[in-house]
Amino acid sequence: xxxxxxxxxxxxxxxxxxxxxxxxxMALAHKGLEAEVVPWRFTEKAALGFSGSxxxxxxxxxARTVADSWAIAExxxxxxxxxxxxxxxxxxxxxxxATWSDAxxxxxxxxxxVSDIPALLGAADRAYFIESRERxxxxxxxxxxxxxxxxxxxxxxxxxxxxHLLKFQPFLGGPAPDYGDYCVFGTLxxxxxxxxxxxxxxxxxxxxxxxxxxxxxxxxxxxxPALAA
Amino acid sequence: xxxxxxxxxxxxxxxxxxxxxxxxxMALAHKGLEAEVVPWRFTEKAALGFSGSxxxxxxxxxARTVADSWAIAExxxxxxxxxxxxxxxxxxxxxxxATWSDAxxxxxxxxxxVSDIPALLGAADRAYFIESRERxxxxxxxxxxxxxxxxxxxxxxxxxxxxHLLKFQPFLGGPAPDYGDYCVFGTLxxxxxxxxxxxxxxxxxxxxxxxxxxxxxxxxxxxxPALAA
Numbered sequence: 175x176x177x178x179x180x181x182x183x184x185x186x187x188x189x190x191x192x193x194x195x196x197x198x199x200m201a202l203a204h205k206g207l208e209a210e211v212v213p214w215r216f217t218e219k220a221a222l223g224f225s226g227s228x229x230x231x232x233x234x235x236x237a238r239t240v241a242d243s244w245a246i247a248e249x250x251x252x253x254x255x256x257x258x259x260x261x262x263x264x265x266x267x268x269x270x271x272a273t274w275s276d277a278x279x280x281x282x283x284x285x286x287x288v289s290d291i292p293a294l295l296g297a298a299d300r301a302y303f304i305e306s307r308e309r310x311x312x313x314x315x316x317x318x319x320x321x322x323x324x325x326x327x328x329x330x331x332x333x334x335x336x337x338h339l340l341k342f343q344p345f346l347g348g349p350a351p352d353y354g355d356y357c358v359f360g361t362l363x364x365x366x367x368x369x370x371x372x373x374x375x376x377x378x379x380x381x382x383x384x385x386x387x388x389x390x391x392x393x394x395x396x397x398x399p400a401l402a403a
Numbered sequence: 404x405x406x407x408x409x410x411x412x413x414x415x416x417x418x419x420x421x422x423x424x425x426x427x428x429m430a431l432a433h434k435g436l437e438a439e440v441v442p443w444r445f446t447e448k449a450a451l452g453f454s455g456s457x458x459x460x461x462x463x464x465x466a467r468t469v470a471d472s473w474a475i476a477e478x479x480x481x482x483x484x485x486x487x488x489x490x491x492x493x494x495x496x497x498x499x500x501a502t503w504s505d506a507x508x509x510x511x512x513x514x515x516x517v518s519d520i521p522a523l524l525g526a527a528d529r530a531y532f533i534e535s536r537e538r539x540x541x542x543x544x545x546x547x548x549x550x551x552x553x554x555x556x557x558x559x560x561x562x563x564x565x566x567h568l569l570k571f572q573p574f575l576g577g578p579a580p581d582y583g584d585y586c587v588f589g590t591l592x593x594x595x596x597x598x599x600x601x602x603x604x605x606x607x608x609x610x611x612x613x614x615x616x617x618x619x620x621x622x623x624x625x626x627x628p629a630l631a632a
Contacts, residue, residue, distance in 0.1 A: 261496075266576065270499055270565075278563070334507070335499065335502045339502040349495065
């Protein structure tokens, strides 16, 4: 059966760095499902026209096309109910880990690592990326990430509610990972792929959880090209 | 059957303002369970000696004593499985709303409203509260809350992940409230009980959710004495 996941990459199709694509990639692995990678780049909007979306991830599963990482997770849970559950109870009850990742973690990461990304992109994507991100931040990318190492303690402080949670359980979902884990972990795969900045310190419960996540599903995420140590 | 919940109050036993007691009070109501209020004050540590805890809430349910709001929620779910569920799936999967409330919401609120509390306390409690909180913050309480209205926008920005979540669903737990809702809502019952500061603005999705929560269980929380409008 043809199953394909359109995933964001730069010039190197192996270096996939979208937080949302990683959520879907890990969700597929959790369900024990294979999916061919279709490398996709920022400026290839037309290639997604069939999906009704202009952003990845897009999953094509036989006759079915699903865009948006949350919708993909819900689709996988419905279509493959016999595989290990991505959600415990209803998806809605666990969605806060996704919205916290989107509203808190992602913008904080952007301010640390956004200037690392252009070097990984081809010329057209690079121009698109720099122009769109400088507009979003209202300043040159270099300025966004100036003195970023000095801002690491502030970033690490944002992870405090995760640290509290990990006092009680090895994964954010409890004794085993679930889609909430993949939302946070997928978001952290973005800096891992594009930046040498050491975000987490050994001994930090979040670092140790990330190590456990990297080992899941045969070390799928650990095997991905990374710039972070 | 004797069921009692020890809850924090000040000189007025009706004005109960502990975030954690409110979590347990709402959890009991969710389960359709009555429990007599036993008013408890900061300096009455000895009165809780029987429980092995020096903090409220403490639930006494017949022969069973349970301290700690999370443990109480887990106990209620186990002891009354036929009543409406507090958790969807395993409690662990939903715990992030609790740890976010504890690690992010509560400290931010403390910096806004802590100086409102002494006026509600008797003499012994007031001395205990001021001394312990000034030690915690490392400065006089009045200084903690100076210019607090100017810091309201910063507080409201912290609620962004809740706002994102409420775009998708009317309650944090989904179509109906669950214990995750009570964790955040209980935390917001603290400022409501002790401070006239208008934390949330009408039109804010979090404000509108709070209104729905105040209406639950026959308007239980709305009927509680409040200083907030």
